[in-house]
Amino acid sequence: MFSLPFIRRETPELEGDKVRLRMPQASDYREWAELRAISRAFLEPWEPRWMPDEFERSAWRLRINHYRRDYAQGAAMAFFMYERGHGRLVGGITLGNIRHGVSKSAQIGYWIGQPYAGQGLMTDAVKTLSRFAFGELTLHRIEAACIPENSRSIRVLEKAGFRREGLLRSYLRINGVWQDHYLYARIADDPPVA
Template sequence: MGQSAGQAAQEAVSLARVRRRDGIALIQAHRASVALHHPWTYPFTDVPGFEAWYAQTLDGSNIALLARERSSGALAGLFTFSQVVGGCFQSAYLGYHAMAGCEGRGLMTHALRLCVAYAFAELGLHRVEANIQPDNTRSLALAQRAGFRREGYSPRYLRIGGVWRDHERWARLADD
């Protein structure tokens, strides 16, 4: 019995926590992906930017996962859980972006599903929330494919590229 396209794509992706040694590869991938990222996100593209971002992942309240295409080792995407809170809240915000050359092949869909499974099983979270700009149709579709549900709309929610931007609020619950 053959694999479905979905199973093949999922097995084609690996996830790992970001390490300092990933910095140069991430910087290069971000530089190559500027046209894909802007105006939705403006990730670091230099060593000081990486170091500042990476420092935020060391205290446990922000956790970054790197998705790689297994066959080539190419960076497929970056996922960041921020404001990870335990206790009675057990929730985090999730930000993500694809890397140029890996978009449109199902890799991000399966990487996002793996990230959400990690959040629930390994981090013990109950809720993962993603806030997405309404015109970012690819990111909205990705969230839907990964089982997120739209919960609301937040005007002028995040300042991105120097502009306060509206966002749709999407979430997944552990028992969804």
């Protein structure tokens, strides 16, 4: 393993207008499991197939270890999203596939619990993480992919200043089926989004 200099030793906490982002901790298990469980039918059409042990503590420990390893290697940064004011866990967002060198790019993936959808929380999280990626991490390009039928995700990306660049055929296996995805991207020197 190696640690890249662009990632600070301490884990970042990011503040948006509506959400606070921080890296997941082992103690988040119960709140995460409850939110994911009540949101299962809402999330499953847009995610990889859920594992039979999805909510087991052993699977949670593997997930946390994976997040920590990716962060230590400079490959990805996973965040949980908390609603400002109330402090409730509302979802998660990841900056993954972080590449420096000539690419200076990464990909964003996210999920939100059903009770919190449609409140602008995810748009705020995407904007907040994008500012961090372009500023602190000095990335040049951030990509996101979404299934064409996922109109909510399309709205989030467009409100956050991402532009559709094309269609990725049979891009990811989602809920057991290979799905086409729209590719969206935002470039560091794109005009700021209010």
